[in-house]
Amino acid sequence: xxxxxxxxxxxxxxxxxxxxxxxxxxxxxxxxxxxxxxxxxxxxxxxxxxxxxxxxxxxxxxxxxxxxxxxxxxxxxxxxxxxxxxxxxxxxxxxxxxxxxxxxxxxxxxxxxxxxxxxxxxxxxxxxxxxxxx
Numbered sequence: 001x002x003x004x005x006x007x008x009x010x011x012x013x014x015x016x017x018x019x020x021x022x023x024x025x026x027x028x029x030x031x032x033x034x035x036x037x038x039x040x041x042x043x044x045x046x047x048x049x050x051x052x053x054x055x056x057x058x059x060x061x062x063x064x065x066x067x068x069x070x071x072x073x074x075x076x077x078x079x080x081x082x083x084x085x086x087x088x089x090x091x092x093x094x095x096x097x098x099x100x101x102x103x104x105x106x107x108x109x110x111x112x113x114x115x116x117x118x119x120x121x122x123x124x125x126x127x128x129x130x131x132x133x134x
Contacts (some may be wrong), residue, residue: 006069009062010121015054017114018080022107048106052086059083059113066120070127075120082112 060083063076085107089095095105 004035006066006124007129008061009058009123010066010124011053011118013058013062014108014114014117014121016058017117031101052090055110055113056083059116063116063120065075066124070120070132072123075116075123077117078112078119082109082116087110 059079067073067076069130078122085105089102089105095101
């Protein structure tokens with residue numbers, strides 16, 4: 001039961017993080033079109049902050065839970081690096097206000113977070129098949 005929930009959380013986290021990375025990569029290309037499409041709200045800083053907060057809470061809860069199972073720090077370390085990059089993209093003015101550096105920062109952070117979820121999923125799966133030595 002717990003393994004199934006962890007799988008769902010990691011898959012959800014990986015998918016969400018990858019979608020976030022794609023969103024951040026494409027934002028500079030469509031930024032000018034958003035208001036004319038009625039989607040200017042998606043470029044609002046509050047939405048971005050909320051998404052990064054959600055990714056942080058989901059990632060930390062899922063990967064800490066996974067670490068307690070498999071005891072391998074790699075996935076959690078990758079998550080922490082990705083989250084640090086995402087938060088830098090939000091709070092560091094030079095990264096946040098320039099379109100291209102912001103897109104690169106947020107895309108990189110999102111890809112690292114997604115990779116951390118996928119690695120955690122693989123580590124949890126290996127643990128459920130072969131057992132884990134605690």
